[in-house]
Amino acid sequence: xxxxxxxxxxxxxxxxxxxxxxxxxxxxxxxxxxxxxxxxxxxxxxxxxxxxxxxxxxxxxxxxxxxxxxxxxxxxxxxxxxxxxxxxxxxxxxxxxxxxxxxxxxxxxxxxxxxxxxxxxxxxxxxxxxxxxxxxxxxxxxxxxxxxxxxxxxxxxxxxxxxxxxxxxxxxxxxxxxxxxxxxxxxxxxxxxxxxxxxxxxxxxxxxxxxxxx
Amino acid sequence: xxxxxxxxxxxxxxxxxxxxxxxxxxxxxxxxxxxxxxxxxxxxxxxxxxxxxxxxxxxxxxxxxxxxxxxxxxxxxxxxxxxxxxxxxxxxxxxxxxxxxxxxxxxxxxxxxxxxxxxxxxxxxxxxxxxxxxxxxxxxxxxxxxxxxxxxxxxxxxxxxxxxxxxxxxxxxxxxxxxxxxxxxxxxxxxxxxxxxxxxxxxxxxxxxxxxxxxxxxxxxxxxxxxxxxxxxxxxxxxxxxxxxxxxxxxxxxxxxxxxxxxxxxxxxxxxxxxxxxxxxxxxxxxxxxxxxxxxxxxxxxxxxxxxxxxxxxxxxxxxxxxxxxxxxxxxxxxxxxxxxxxxxxxxxxxxxxxxxxxxxxxxxxxxxxxxxxxxxxxxxxxxxxxxxxxxxxxxxxxxxxxxxxxxxxxxxxxxxxxxxxxxxxxxxxxxxxxxxxxxxxxxxxxxxxxxxxxxxxxxxxxxxxxxxxxxxxxxxxxxxxxxxxxxxxxxxxxxxxxxxxxxxxxxxxxxxxxxxxxxxxxxxxxxxxxxxxxxxxxxxxxxxxxxxxxxxxxxxxxxxxxxxxxxxxxxxxxxxxxxxxxxxxxxxxxxxxxxxxxxx
Numbered sequence: 001x002x003x004x005x006x007x008x009x010x011x012x013x014x015x016x017x018x019x020x021x022x023x024x025x026x027x028x029x030x031x032x033x034x035x036x037x038x039x040x041x042x043x044x045x046x047x048x049x050x051x052x053x054x055x056x057x058x059x060x061x062x063x064x065x066x067x068x069x070x071x072x073x074x075x076x077x078x079x080x081x082x083x084x085x086x087x088x089x090x091x092x093x094x095x096x097x098x099x100x101x102x103x104x105x106x107x108x109x110x111x112x113x114x115x116x117x118x119x120x121x122x123x124x125x126x127x128x129x130x131x132x133x134x135x136x137x138x139x140x141x142x143x144x145x146x147x148x149x150x151x152x153x154x155x156x157x158x159x160x161x162x163x164x165x166x167x168x169x170x171x172x173x174x175x176x177x178x179x180x181x182x183x184x185x186x187x188x189x190x191x192x193x194x195x196x197x198x199x200x201x202x203x204x205x206x207x208x209x210x211x212x213x214x
Numbered sequence: 215x216x217x218x219x220x221x222x223x224x225x226x227x228x229x230x231x232x233x234x235x236x237x238x239x240x241x242x243x244x245x246x247x248x249x250x251x252x253x254x255x256x257x258x259x260x261x262x263x264x265x266x267x268x269x270x271x272x273x274x275x276x277x278x279x280x281x282x283x284x285x286x287x288x289x290x291x292x293x294x295x296x297x298x299x300x301x302x303x304x305x306x307x308x309x310x311x312x313x314x315x316x317x318x319x320x321x322x323x324x325x326x327x328x329x330x331x332x333x334x335x336x337x338x339x340x341x342x343x344x345x346x347x348x349x350x351x352x353x354x355x356x357x358x359x360x361x362x363x364x365x366x367x368x369x370x371x372x373x374x375x376x377x378x379x380x381x382x383x384x385x386x387x388x389x390x391x392x393x394x395x396x397x398x399x400x401x402x403x404x405x406x407x408x409x410x411x412x413x414x415x416x417x418x419x420x421x422x423x424x425x426x427x428x429x430x431x432x433x434x435x436x437x438x439x440x441x442x443x444x445x446x447x448x449x450x451x452x453x454x455x456x457x458x459x460x461x462x463x464x465x466x467x468x469x470x471x472x473x474x475x476x477x478x479x480x481x482x483x484x485x486x487x488x489x490x491x492x493x494x495x496x497x498x499x500x501x502x503x504x505x506x507x508x509x510x511x512x513x514x515x516x517x518x519x520x521x522x523x524x525x526x527x528x529x530x531x532x533x534x535x536x537x538x539x540x541x542x543x544x545x546x547x548x549x550x551x552x553x554x555x556x557x558x559x560x561x562x563x564x565x566x567x568x569x570x571x572x573x574x575x576x577x578x579x580x581x582x583x584x585x586x587x588x589x590x591x592x593x594x595x596x597x598x599x600x601x602x603x604x605x606x607x608x609x610x611x612x613x614x615x616x617x618x619x620x621x622x623x624x625x626x627x628x629x630x631x632x633x634x635x636x637x638x639x640x641x642x643x644x645x646x647x648x649x650x651x652x653x654x655x656x657x658x659x660x661x662x663x664x665x666x667x668x669x670x671x672x673x674x675x676x677x678x679x680x681x682x683x684x685x686x687x688x689x690x691x692x693x694x695x696x697x698x699x700x701x702x703x704x705x706x707x708x709x710x711x712x713x714x715x716x717x718x719x720x721x722x723x724x725x726x727x728x729x730x731x732x733x734x735x736x737x738x739x740x741x742x743x744x745x746x747x748x749x750x751x752x753x754x755x756x757x758x759x760x761x762x763x764x765x766x767x768x769x770x771x772x773x774x775x776x777x778x779x780x781x782x783x784x785x786x787x788x789x790x791x792x793x794x795x796x797x798x799x800x801x802x803x804x805x806x807x808x809x810x811x812x813x814x815x
Contacts, residue, residue: 151530168701184710207423
């Protein structure tokens, strides 16, 4: 097991470097044309507010050109959010230096009227969340628009309205590649990590190479 | 509170709406205001449906039908010498992805016939002359036939195949889909390292979590043995476990649906002494079913196209978008010209989500009967005569024999789908069978066969191994799997996918009963179990026993759970060890975590 881990780490570094270099050099082909109609995302540029009190533009400041993750939560959520947040906190630890630099984590409140920036700041402190992961609130209409555009909705409006069974999905994407997928927040952090690594071009090996933190 | 949802249909970038929450004196954070605020939200999804909305997707633009012709003869993959030669362990230095060693290498490598497939982007594929030629992804031969998408692989039990699958997809790809591949041959009985495990995706620059390193290709040792190889000790296995119609397709975690929508699907037909692929086979006992070129696979895929006629996929739609155009072998509303003789048609539902009930009809919609011979690739014990429809959920297969000699030259027939879904975009479950249905394929009887049709459909096809006795069944271990909605995704026993952790560890050689259960929370699920075929022992819906239809009494690998239903499936786990998966084969559900890993240990 030790040899395998070293081999993985060694290979990971070597191949990641190779992969990163190859990516920077490019494959010799021009970038494929981005077709606006082939399901590219239509993210609005509404203003949201971070737990640090900053006003940010949803697309320009949070997403443009980045590898990002989004999930929904609210401070009062007693059912799934505590475990989801704990899993994402482990993911943040696994990301290490990459979070806030190469990968940007965001959580959006489903109850923006209750979850003011101050309330979210308390939540961040209570859960020992490190920098690089922003909690967001805003006007109800803007939050809902953002939520729909991220695919966080149930087609049934009654189910959609019920916050108790809200989505546990982590939206994972690489905006530069217009590549979007998801991972469940209630699965083991290693699985979530490999989805994040899957869309991150700098990662040649999507397995989390270190020992499990669970 | 002004809501941008009720305003202009499209949000303009840079437009921000309403005053900031914290400075709005009226909006005190209070439970009542929260509820009041949410009232506007209840209305919003309904209103969204009328304008441009996140839920309703515009219909595909109209197409002129019956312009494209399917080839008279399907394209079959030929053997290729592999360079570098295949090795038991992954040839990482030579560019192979870091996979586990091939199991049973010493038994099968010496006689394995070498094949190669390339997952590649093909530009200028014509779905329909009404739409622009555009890019697709397909598996293709080294020197591909550009008139078809994926070639059909013909293989034989007892004759192993070493299939090298190259990943030539563009590394700089932008848009839906990801250029890493893992290829699953559904549902061959093979070692886990060749099964296309979802975590085994690879490209030159990236490796999935269960591989050790990236690579530009990966070798698959398709031993082509029947299950029961160790039990029978005859070098080939139990011939009652044969499959005939298989298909290979992308199975990359997180991106299975978009990659398959881009086109990564193909057929693999397996023959043996009984179903020999030679309708003039003189061997006693050979079935002599219609054979190539009168053995014709047809893959049906539901797709949506945007206003410009370009293939559309919504990467963030949590329910998926139902395709309103049905591709047949990659073409919309094509024509198949047939000779006046019997044909074996192998029907496959490629997904992502639609359910079909196909009928063969005359232009006046009168139903034409045919003979049903195989389900999920497994020949039935006896053919079902005078059948009128084939019902397929995603990944199910149905083989039928149609005798076109009944029709004079010039006869036109249609394959129609009569199974609706409730709404244009409702991927959840089928709704009603409604005549006359939607025409998806036109068949024209346009020539006499060059030789006399000597093919047959015998009254006995392939025997089934007898089921264990009631007492034996009662002693078997039972695993129960509940398939349900959870947190806006789908879960199995309340758990989501983790390719790193097996949710079941099964001793090699075991026999078990798996209960597949759903609780009618809104979706039908075609559940697929890798590795071995299963026998349905019973189906209970709403507490009452349901008669298993004749075409499902043989062996299957896709089981539809719908409503409040439990299906009990008898399974064995023989001959190979390693990691496999069970998952819903609605590709959207598969990608939204309705999958689990199980291991044979």
